[in-house]
Amino acid sequence: SALTQPAAVSGSPGQSITISCTGTSSDIGGYDFVSWYQQHPGKVPKLIIYAVTNRPSGVPSRFSGSRSVNTASLTISGLQAEDEADYFCSSYSAGSTPWVFGGGTQLTVL
Amino acid sequence: EVQLVDSGGGLVQPGGSLRLSCAASGFAFSAYSMHWIRQVPGKGLEWISFINGDSSDKRYADSVKGRFTISRDNARNSLYLQMSRLGGDDTALYYCAKDGGSYSFDCLGQGTLVTVAS
Numbered sequence: 001s002a003l004t005q006p007a008a009v010s011g012s013p014g015q016s017i018t019i020s021c022t023g024t025s026s027d028i029g030g031y032d033f034v035s036w037y038q039q040h041p042g043k044v045p046k047l048i049i050y051a052v053t054n055r056p057s058g059v060p061s062r063f064s065g066s067r068s069v070n071t072a073s074l075t076i077s078g079l080q081a082e083d084e085a086d087y088f089c090s091s092y093s094a095g096s097t098p099w100v101f102g103g104g105t106q107l108t109v110l
Numbered sequence: 111e112v113q114l115v116d117s118g119g120g121l122v123q124p125g126g127s128l129r130l131s132c133a134a135s136g137f138a139f140s141a142y143s144m145h146w147i148r149q150v151p152g153k154g155l156e157w158i159s160f161i162n163g164d165s166s167d168k169r170y171a172d173s174v175k176g177r178f179t180i181s182r183d184n185a186r187n188s189l190y191l192q193m194s195r196l197g198g199d200d201t202a203l204y205y206c207a208k209d210g211g212s213y214s215f216d217c218l219g220q221g222t223l224v225t226v227a228s
Contacts, residue, residue: 001154033213037155044205044221045155050214088155092213097171099145099157099213 002027002100003089010108011079019105021072021089027100029070033092036065036074039104040085049074076107084109112136112217114206119222126196126226132189132206132219140164140184143209146191147218148202156202159191160209173199196226 004022011017021028021036028034036049047056049065052072062077072091076083089102118130130146146159159180160169168180179192189206203221210216 031213035210035212035214037215044218045215046218047210047214047216050210050216051212054212056210056216090155090157090214097157098160098169101155101157103154 001103002093002095002097003091003102005087005089005102005105007103008106008108010110011076012110013079013081015079016075016077017079017107018076019074019087019089019107021074021091021102023070023072023091023093023100025070026095027070027091027093028067028072030094031092034065034067034072035090036063036072037088037090038083038085039088045088079109081109083107112208114208114217114219116204116206116219116222119204119224121225121227122196123228124197124226127192127194128196128224130191130193130204130206130222130224134187134189134206134208137208139182139187143167144182144189145207145209145215146178146180146189147205147207147215148200148224149205149221150202161189193224196224198226200224201226 034052037045039045093100115133143162158171161180181190205218207215208217
């Protein structure tokens with residue numbers, strides 16, 4: 001994948017976790033176009049963060065996004081059992097493929 | 111409520127062709143750019159194609175360029191993906207997606223499964 005995510009992260013209910021998404025200055029570091037998607041098993045991916053830090057209507061405030069240089073991060077505060085899912089980052093890229101994804105991170109709530 | 115319903119998937123032989131459709135409702139279809147995204151079950155997401163509202167701008171991933179053609183019929187609120195010269199690497203669940211602005215996808219269809227095998 002064009003963007004690099006950890007394969008798996010875990011946390012206990014109530015804790016905070018952060019999922020990283022590393023790219024380059026040609027994608028994450030160069031544009032404010034990072035988005036994050038949540039996918040429960042067997043379900044359709046759902047947009048939870050767009051434009052690096054923005055939450056669509058209906059997404060709980062415990063989901064937040066940030067970026068430092070070429071790495072974007074998704075933080076989930078006050079982890080809940082229902083947050084157990086796969087999470088994918090995406091970004092605009094100045095390369096030959098305008099939209100690129102990370103390989104996904106499986107979040108386990110212990 | 112925004113709704114996207116994907117259809118047209120199935121089993122196709124290597125080298126064959128298939129046409130996917132996406133029926134859109136709940137929003138002003140012609141005003142929005144649309145995409146096709148695919149996912150090998152259990153794996154990651156791959157963006158494969160984009161079309162703007164009036165079909166004047168179309169883009170493709172390198173992996174499908176020259177083999178896949180995206181189109182839309184705004185009168186029918188429908189998006190299409192014509193796929194040809196299919197290979198095993200094209201086996202995936204194909205989602206149509208509504209452009210959410212800021213290079214995001216704010217709604218995906220339920221997906222339609224394409225299996226390329228002999």
